[in-house]
Amino acid sequence: MKYVDEFRDAGLARDVAAAIAAAADPARAYRFMEFCGGHTHAISRHGIEDMLPANTRMIHGPGCPVCVLPAGRIDMAIALAARPEVTLCVYGDLMRVPGSKGRSLQRAKAEGLDIRMVYSTVDAIRIAETEPAREVVFFAIGFETTTPPTAIAIRLAAKKSLANFTVFCNHVLTPAAIQNILDSPDLRELGRVDIDGFIGPAHVSAVIGARPYEFFAEEFGKPVVIAGFEPLDVLQAILMLIRQVNDGRHVVENQYARAVTRDGNTRAKAEVAEMFEPRKSFEWRGLGLVPYSGLRLKPAYAFFDAEHRFDMEELHAADNPACECGAILRGVKRPVDCKLFGKACTPETPMGSCMVSSEGACAAHWTYGRFRDRAIRRAS
Numbered sequence: 001m002k003y004v005d006e007f008r009d010a011g012l013a014r015d016v017a018a019a020i021a022a023a024a025d026p027a028r029a030y031r032f033m034e035f036c037g038g039h040t041h042a043i044s045r046h047g048i049e050d051m052l053p054a055n056t057r058m059i060h061g062p063g064c065p066v067c068v069l070p071a072g073r074i075d076m077a078i079a080l081a082a083r084p085e086v087t088l089c090v091y092g093d094l095m096r097v098p099g100s101k102g103r104s105l106q107r108a109k110a111e112g113l114d115i116r117m118v119y120s121t122v123d124a125i126r127i128a129e130t131e132p133a134r135e136v137v138f139f140a141i142g143f144e145t146t147t148p149p150t151a152i153a154i155r156l157a158a159k160k161s162l163a164n165f166t167v168f169c170n171h172v173l174t175p176a177a178i179q180n181i182l183d184s185p186d187l188r189e190l191g192r193v194d195i196d197g198f199i200g201p202a203h204v205s206a207v208i209g210a211r212p213y214e215f216f217a218e219e220f221g222k223p224v225v226i227a228g229f230e231p232l233d234v235l236q237a238i239l240m241l242i243r244q245v246n247d248g249r250h251v252v253e254n255q256y257a258r259a260v261t262r263d264g265n266t267r268a269k270a271e272v273a274e275m276f277e278p279r280k281s282f283e284w285r286g287l288g289l290v291p292y293s294g295l296r297l298k299p300a301y302a303f304f305d306a307e308h309r310f311d312m313e314e315l316h317a318a319d320n321p322a323c324e325c326g327a328i329l330r331g332v333k334r335p336v337d338c339k340l341f342g343k344a345c346t347p348e349t350p351m352g353s354c355m356v357s358s359e360g361a362c363a364a365h366w367t368y369g370r371f372r373d374r375a376i377r378r379a380s
């Protein structure tokens with residue numbers, strides 16, 4: 001398959017791994033954060049950590065949109081769906097994300113609330129068209145990749161004069177989260193994790209382009225390599241990062257040039273800029289309140305804003321105290337550091353959001369990485 005098979009060539013992967021081993025300086029350690037959940041999944045699925053030298057470690061970042069959605073926003077969605085006139089439309093991977101007190105959208109649906117799974121924003125529009133007596137709310141989540149489809153849905157609803165369609169906006173911004181991680185006291189002051197560079201997200205960068213990362217590379221002195229999701233993409237990005245570190249460089253490089261340009265998708269960005277504006281702060285699971293990291297609809301589009309139309313109360317809730325998702329999302333702990341991992345918490349019984357989505361660090365490690373742990377234990 002074009003753009004897939006050639007990026008999964010085992011012989012080439014071994015060649016790149018050998019180049020990484022040759023480039024890595026045995027006298028130092030390399031710690032790179034893959035921001036995006038898609039990369040976390042790819043690294044676990046393709047056993048990429050097994051191909052790296054012992055002194056090169058990958059740290060899983062907070063780039064899984066489901067994982068970073070805080071419990072309070074789930075509680076808000078459940079409260080909204082409890083209104084008798086509301087039909088809440090959500091993507092499937094949100095259904096089991098834990099809210100407070102063990103609640104979830106799946107449980108709320110089982111209790112009788114009108115919560116429906118959709119595959120696209122257009123599905124929600126169709127429901128609003130065919131059921132005009134219902135107030136149809138689309139639960140919009142995701143990074144810069146999924147914001148343009150939400151903008152298009154709003155434009156479509158306006159064109160069709162749909163008075164019963166709104167959006168519960170939870171879209172978040174990648175650059176603000178990376179900056180927050182680099183500013184995080186437990187990374188900067190306690191020195192628990194020293195990140196040497198970032199693998200930049202693939203899909204997000206196809207929309208926003210490479211330019212927004214130039215600030216971090218310059219300001220924090222950290223190299224960024226934007227990479228595709230196939231194993232050869234990730235391996236090549238790691239090699240590029242190691243070479244930058246060795247050379248003392250910290251610039252943005254674009255390994256995923258087949259999809260990402262410096263300026264990104266200008267049409268999609270213009271559509272988003274027309275309808276959305278940054279919130280002063282937005283809560284992330286694991287990161288807390290992050291300044292200017294979330295989007296809301298501009299006043300001109302308030303008619304389509306569920307928080308405005310239903311006067312939604314802002315809710316905040318603490319996570320399960322035993323769950324280490326917060327530390328994992330900040331890159332200071334690994335899934336196996338959580339005492340619930342693989343015991344009380346599995347993909348069938350998720351206690352935290354990192355176990356819900358296949359892109360979550362805990363779910364990826366449960367599905368693929370635990371076999372690697374066993375092999376390492378057997379070998380030692």
Ligand code: SF4
Nearest residue numbers: 324325338345352362
């Ligand atoms: S294993 Fe479960 S409880 Fe532990 S950090 Fe991961 S998601 Fe949270």
